[in-house]
Amino acid sequence: MIRCSTCQADNRENASFCGTCGAAFSAGAPPVDDQGRICQSCGRVVPAGFNFCDSCGQPLTNQPTVTPVPPPVPEARAATVTPPPQPLPTPRASWPPRRAVTENSLPESFAAGRYKVMGLIGEGAKKLVYLANDTRLNRDVALGVIKASLGETDLVRIRREATAMARLSDHPNIVPVYDTGEEHGHPFIVSQYMRGGDVDSLIRRAVDRRLDMNQAVKIVCQVCDALHYAHSQGVIHRDVKPSNVWLAESGVAKLGDFGLAIVQDQSRITRAGIMIGTATYMSPECAAGGARAADARSDVYSLGVMLFEMVAGRPPFEGDMVQVIYQHRNSPPPALSTLVAVPPAVDDFLAALLAKNPADRPQSPLEVREFLDRVPV
Known part of the structure; x- marks a missing residue:
């Protein structure tokens, strides 16, 4: 067992994060061998009672519970039949799918061709920001797209960002939002391209x-x-x-x-x-x-x-x-x-x-x- 130095909770061997407080441990992925809940970020099964996934560190709110399949009870002169294992959810897709983001792997456009991608401005843990040209208005824009497919709570947060920025966009010291949308299940926000950088x-x-x-x-x-x-x-x-x-x-x-x-x-x-x-x-x-x-x-x-x-x-x-x-x-x-x-x-x-x-x-x-x-x- 690994004891968390932050909250003193016991965790499984090779855990990367504390399942109680979310503090980071040394690298390592735990085996999937306990009943509990499925982490919707990485697809691993996490023991019951944990608040955070001990593999990826994400919170475990409203995650589905995994119920282990009981072994069959043998009967006299009857063959036992083992039920098939329950499948784990498919891990979330990354953006772009299954490839590193390079100049040669940039998406061509967004919004049915309206935003032509010209280059990659930067990449964060959850977001890619492209330099794009708005072909309808003939202006350069920054297009930020979320890399992972999102659950409903995260979608609400992204929509809230767009709403918050849009209602503030008339101030000269706030980056204005021009448009929002979704491409292959990945939300994006179109905003002013700031040529001076951050x-x-x-x-x-x-x-x-x-x-x-x-x-x-x-x-x-x-x-x-x-x-x-x-x-x-x-x-x-x-x-x-x-x-x-x-x-x-x-x-x-x-x-x-x-x-x-x-x-x-x-x-x-x-x-x-x-x-x-x-x-x-x-x-x-x-x-x-x-x-x-x-x-x-x-x-x-x-x-x-x-x-x-x-x-x-x-x-x-x-x-x-x-x-x-x-x-x-x-x-x-x-x-x-x-x-x-x-x-x-x-x-x-x-x-x-x-x-x-x-x-x-x-x-x-x-x-x-x-x-x-x-x-x-």
Whole structure:
């Protein structure tokens, strides 16, 4: 048995993730030999009582229960007949099917030829983003397609991202959504193509991964404007980070990827106890598994982590996922002035942005913007 160092629960030999809390173990796939539930992400059977798949780490909500077939009872002078084994579900398909994504394996088009694929912009864990040309309007667009076929809950989340972004698209600092659709069971979202790339790429290209303070403050102020507008419309982003902030050719910053957003006037898909967001930029309240507790101040915290990274060349907390989550919840952030020269007022204000208690932070992005407008950098 493997004992989880996070929650102390016992797990099967060779498990990759804790079946109780979802923490990652060393690589290895468990044998399928226990009765329990079928993981809809990887198709493996997981023991009853687990909340997460110990092979792929995905949550096990509403997964079908596997009932083992009892052995036949022999009867006198009668042949025993063994019933056929119950089939396991087919693992989810990847996109594109059964092949690596290269320039030579790009799909030709989407939406019955309307969006002609011109190249691959980037690939994440769950999404491929293509550069495409909208042949109807003769403009280049970014087309993001989900790689795996999705269950109903995930489909609802994708539709919610499109809805959230569409209702915010008239703001100059939010990436506008043009269209949505589905191709061979894979949802896609068509949005503005941002020729300047994302802020994460900007950081990686910078000397020592540090941006000029004036440039960093300008980007953060524009993200503040986007968040203030989103919050006024009842939308909490919950995943503010450099790779979700995009730059136009003019340098204007725009916030995108509202896939984890909470629309406050709709029922929430997220279950209590499930962490939502990227660990490096996750607020303490979300790191505690309280995704439902996320509010505007959670976005303010993530914005503070992003500002810290742009100026210091590294985020305030580093390590593996478990270590980073622990630090968000329990460890004070290092003073920015210990890593780079900044005005004392900026040092103090950034510490306030990264306060563990939401009540001790600036209460809105507007407060952050007002402070940065006042302080010389």
